[in-house]
Amino acid sequence: MKLDDLLRQIGEFGPYQLRLYLLSAVPTALVAAEALSVIFIFFIPDHRCAIPWIRNDAYSVNSGDQNSLVNLSIPYTEGTWDSCHEYNDVIHIDDVSGITDVMPRTNRSQSNCNRWVFDRSIFRSTVATDFNVVCDRSILRAESNVVSELGTVFGMLVCGILADRFGRKLTFVLSSLVLFAGGIGIAFVKSLGTLNICRFILGFARQSTYINGMVLGMEVLGPSKRAFAGMVICLLWCLGEFYLTFVAYFIRNWRYLEIAVSVPGIFLLSYWWLLPESPRWLISRGRDKEAMAVLQKIADSNKTPMPPIGDTKQLLEKDPQISLRHVFRSRELMKRLLIVALNIFVNVLVYYGVALNITNLSGDIFVNSAITYALEGLACGIALIVLGRVGRKPVYIATLLAGGVCCVLSVVPIMLGASAWVVTGLSMVGRFFIAISFAVIVIYGAELFSTFVRASAIGTCISFARLANLLSPYLADLALLVDSELKDALPLMVMGAPAILAALLALLLPETRGVNLPETVQDLETGIRSCCCREQEETSCPETTEREVEDPLTKAGRCDDIHVSTSVL
Structure with missing residues (x-):
């Protein structure tokens, strides 16, 4: 026992x-x-x-004299003072009354400043x-x-x-x-x-x-x-x-x-x-x-x-495990490994990248955060409900694709001169869908591998996904590093495009809901599905075919035992 x-x-x-x-x-x-x-x-x-x-x-400008000196010293473009540059030819002036037009505001040399006020x-x-x-x-x-x-x-x-x-x-x-x-x-x-x-x-x-x-x-x-x-x-x-x-x-x-x-x-x-x-x-x-x-x-x-x-x-x-080299010998397993690894990587990238990008969005940061987290909680609840009722594959592809499209479409309101709140809204909705797809992929991905290689395959996918954690901070701050009219939408565009690609690649994966997990590589390749216990109150499996392989992702090898949350990645 x-x-x-x-x-x-x-x-x-x-x-x-x-x-x-x-x-x-x-x-x-x-x-x-x-x-x-x-x-x-x-x-x-x-x-x-x-x-x-x-x-x-x-x-904040508290006096007319201060306003005059600031206007003389700092370039003023697009309705605000420049954040990073100052004029080189400003001299110390004791009496600044009425001098705002002494120096022209064009053709003056500028330099980077090293002190700021916030x-x-x-x-x-x-x-x-x-x-x-x-x-x-x-x-x-x-x-x-x-x-x-x-x-x-x-x-x-x-x-x-x-x-x-x-x-x-x-x-x-x-x-x-x-x-x-x-x-x-x-x-x-x-x-x-x-x-x-x-x-x-x-x-x-x-x-x-x-x-x-x-x-x-x-x-x-x-x-x-x-x-x-x-x-x-x-x-x-x-x-x-x-x-x-x-x-x-x-x-x-x-x-x-x-x-x-x-x-x-x-x-x-x-x-x-x-x-x-x-x-x-x-x-x-x-x-x-x-x-x-x-x-x-x-x-x-x-x-x-x-x-x-x-x-x-x-x-x-424990039941015996097969090393990862057996995955490379199977064309079907190799295909699944590459697609699942890419999809987990993309979900991590977009999930954390969009989360860090909240601070760069227009609007009140507290309101943005509260709405985003409320939508994420709703996404977790929806995932909990639909996973047992709808196939993993359609839910996953639909939500990942929707999340990627929302991110990519964030460039449209900027090009059309629409309110910046539209970009913020698309970002929030995109993260909502990504939160659902992320919850699904950690379950769906594990179900795609046979019992004896599941631990090594999913462990490899998670290790690869860790690279996304290191990349997402740079993508989230692209708007700070690039001087472009589209800079506010650039992080979302860069993260949304691979999400769409990953969703399309997931079309090559089979559905797993209602299908017993394959016990061996041969079962997987031939389409034979061995008996595997699932969460069924009225159904049980013969003792001789039951498999419970403990692995880093599931703590139990059965697909219905998977309990990893997105936060562990």
Whole structure:
């Protein structure tokens, strides 16, 4: 008997399991708030060059004399002062009354400025205002986001090793402590370099906290409940986004905002006493008595008897896995691997790229964020409903294609001179569709591979998708790096085009809903579908054909057990 078989017998989602699951899922909201705080703390407000001889120069003009000096010193184009240039031939003038026309406003040489004043009506302080991340230095925002993503990648690689060696609970609690301390510490940095070091550490701790918390909760649930539980985690991620927006609305200083987002993490330290260690890990380390105590609590909570268990090691027996080289020997598997890898890559690219691009859209950043996150929560709910009722393939292709088209069409209102709100609306609707396609592809993609290569194939796809995390910050900030009339739509266009291409390539993939997963490569190539247990209350599979392959994506090999949320990517 395997552990998942035991969970089916003693209860898959009883009161005790529900409590453990909710406790382990709550950190998702805090991780989401920390991960997306960059949208607010790196906000770049309107700015212009500072006038050296104006004492306490400010962005807003408070007197006629100040207005005269600003007009003399700063180029004025397209209804606003230039953000990055100043005139070279301005001299110190003590009395500026009536001199606005002394110097012509054309044919004057300009140079880049090195001091700025900022519009502080939205945020009193951001990383951009404290460290001058503007103009030629605006690329530093994207680079800082890449550093954070590198920390996330490192965390994904290392946290599993640490969890297997020292336990899920210890790794989770220590990661939570680092997440709390790092979030507080980043509020006191004095340089951009130090901030990036802190963001790398936070990226590592964020990923480790999220994954180990999710694993602690998922490993006590029965396999048929994990898909639903994974979608609930998506909703908690959205709740964290709302919490961030709410706090940012009232706290307009980035340092205090980081503290406010990080302080709730101190409560995660109590999980050392509130959560038990994973019974799966305890058995793997020979701590059978502790593991059986947890399983007995589950059985008692569900009012079911604990079946006799001989050797506990049999609970962890796994079916054999075939290495990835077998994928390359199969033309059909290779085709699926390439298409799925590209599609997961594109979903990650657009999902995170559009999220980071919120700060560049016109309109109120708080309203934009709230609407976007509300639509994302709605997308998670829709995905939860339709996945069991409609085929994966049509839902996936339709939503990815719609998301890509919305992004590409953002250039049309700019060309027609329409309101900038149209671009903002298309961006929001595009992300709504991408959120649905992202939720579908992590399930659909896993169902496309045979049991014995699923782990290695999906692991390869996820590793490739990590490159999109490193690329998306640069795409989101294209508008800051390119001087063009279409610059506001450029990031969305660049991200939307590959989404359309990926959707068209997905037409080559088969439908998987209602079809048993292939057990072997031969089954997949010949179209034979072996029996595989699915979430059916009235149907069961023969013991001899049941397959439960644990892999990094699903924690159980059955397609109905997949529970990964988009945030893990």
